[in-house]
Amino acid sequence: MQMKKTITDRVSWVGKVDWELTTFHGEEYSTWRGSSYNSYLVRDEKTALIDTVWLPFAEEFVSNLKQTVDLNTIDYIIVNHAEIDHSGALPLLMKEIPDKPIYCTKNGIKSLQGHYHQDWNFVPVKTGDTIQLGSTSLVFVEAPMLHWPDSMFTYMTGENILFSNDAFGQHYATELLYNDLVDQCELFAEAIKYYANILTPFSSLVTKKINEVLDLGLPVDMICPSHGVIWRKDPLQIVQKYLAWADSYQENQITIVYDTMWNATRRMAEAIAEGIQESDGSATIKLMNAGKEDKNDIITEVFRSKAILVGSPTINRRYLSSIGAFFEIIRGLRFSGKKAAAFGSYGWSGESVKLMAEDLAEAGFELVDEGCRVMWKPDGDALDACRDFGRRFGQAL
Ligand SMILES: Cc1cc2nc3c(=O)[nH]c(=O)nc-3n(C[C@H](O)[C@H](O)[C@H](O)COP(=O)(O)O)c2cc1C
Ligand SMILES: [Fe+2]
Ligand SMILES: [Fe+2]
Incomplete structure (x- = not known):
């Protein structure tokens, strides 16, 4: 059983590593090295859950989460992106805690309703909106079309963590969790494949959004995407790669x-x-x-x-x-x-x-x-x- 993994005193990983996955998006994307669906539990005076996992792992996810936290003490559910690989466990979770607020973009509400047809307690958020958790807070940054209209990032002050969802992710199963612990050739092969096959059409938006976030001058100690490893060693290296990949990338x-x-x-x-x-x-x-x-x-x-x-x-x-x-x-x-x-x-x-x-x-x-x-x-x-x-x-x- 996949138990939680501690990232910092306040942040843990509560996702699912899917070693068996060989294709994603139906049969459109090969995943030779599996994948992971990263969900994060953030605990300060208030508790927030950021994203869930893919539908086949819903039961396992909710039952593990119950062993980590009393579900009733979760104050906020954050949906950075409503695609099924991140929201698939939401219906089961909401059966347990039906009144908890779901924070997502306006388009996120549309996508979630379009998939699950439920009238949950949605709270629409815009860039700059903030939830105070205690000494830390969550700040939302809309990232429309990176890669769906509903996509957003969540930034955690105090811990200086960017929860970037699909951006900076890789379909890469590992038990090691962090970028510096895994084989670098494998990691970058999966990261560039992800960019090439999924993000290429949005390259001009990638450049704009990255520069917008960099201009905020926020300290970034870690980037926690929704697939693959967490970038903790030199986290901006993947941001620099994205800037290069977005700029009509080519090698000789x-x-x-x-x-x-x-x-x-x-x-x-x-x-x-x-x-x-x-x-x-x-x-x-x-x-x-x-x-x-x-x-x-x-x-x-x-x-x-x-x-x-x-x-x-x-x-x-x-x-x-x-x-x-x-x-x-x-x-x-x-x-x-x-x-x-x-x-x-x-x-x-x-x-x-x-x-x-x-x-x-x-x-x-x-x-x-x-x-x-x-x-x-x-x-x-x-x-x-x-x-x-x-x-x-x-x-x-
Ligand atoms: C089922 C089939 C249909 C073909 N249709 C055409 C055609 O419409 N026009 C044409 O110029 N050649 C056609 N050819 C001939 C091939 O283009 C030719 O055999 C070519 O050299 C095959 O190249 P390849 O060895 O790279 O497959 C057809 C061949 C096959 C087997
Ligand atoms: Fe996605
Ligand atoms: Fe995803």
């Missing part, structure tokens, strides 16, 4: 995303990579078969890239379905400042390259070449043409 990387039926397009991809390597020798080049690789891992690599190439043969006058799914995702994420081109094999009509180029442009990529097309399986000359195309692409960056 080129990712070639392709799919293939009979390996013609794969051979093209490999020859193109050779050409790029000749003209842009220092760039990291990665080939990813969209039909085989995890879609979120592909998106993370695209996020890190300065340019991408997308390849598919023509099938039924279109492109392959894994490439269609890839375009659906990147259209929504709206990356900025990245270059691109398309390539592919065909047998007779050969529409795929033109269609992919159009989709890349629509997704906000800058096309630097009209693309490369090969009929059937590439022979030596065709592979030379692919290498040429790769060299041209590398030079155009």
Whole structure:
């Protein structure tokens, strides 16, 4: 059974570590390292509970919480974000303490009512509103669209803790709780994947909100997100990362995303990579078969890239379905400042390259070449043409 973990004299973690989770948001987000739903209990003269856990763990959560605190002594329930992974245990908790006030944004009330259809004792809060807990207090900061209209942060004075909910979180199961205790490669791999796949569309809001909070000059000793580890060692390092990630982030990387039926397009991809390597020798080049690789891992690599190439043969006058799914995702994420081109094999009509180029442009990529097309399986000359195309692409960056 998951018992509470002490963070400070006044703050404890009362969440759930979900080691078994392999997908999140239905099947949209792979969670190779599990996740956690972080709920926090804050005790001063008054007691507040910040967020709960996902629905499947509601019973476990409420029964553990009862062993930690007399539920009737909870004065305030804070809902930073109404998504089910944080509010799922709320209905069961509210059965036990039905009259307790729930503090959330105006949009939070709408989301909670939209999900649970209950007339709970809602108290809408705005940026700057404060609850005095004793010598400490909770200050609310609205963060609309980071990543839902209802999202907000809660800052605890005295302890100098920012409860940031999904922002700065990672789908990362660990029993160790703190950023400095875990494997740093794993931690940052999960943090960048989370940003790339969930926060990319809101990058301009990320920059604005972070600067707004930094301008308040509040001391931040810890950032307690709603997934993954607590940032206690150099907590602002993840804030600095977010500022970099929000600013059309790119590394010296080129990712070639392709799919293939009979390996013609794969051979093209490999020859193109050779050409790029000749003209842009220092760039990291990665080939990813969209039909085989995890879609979120592909998106993370695209996020890190300065340019991408997308390849598919023509099938039924279109492109392959894994490439269609890839375009659906990147259209929504709206990356900025990245270059691109398309390539592919065909047998007779050969529409795929033109269609992919159009989709890349629509997704906000800058096309630097009209693309490369090969009929059937590439022979030596065709592979030379692919290498040429790769060299041209590398030079155009
Ligand atoms: C089911 C199927 C449908 C196809 N439809 C088209 C088509 O509409 N137009 C076209 O030019 N080629 C079409 N082709 C031919 C492929 O584009 C061609 O075989 C190509 O070389 C395959 O490349 P790959 O080895 O990368 O899969 C089709 C092939 C298959 C198997
Ligand atoms: Fe969320
Ligand atoms: Fe979440």
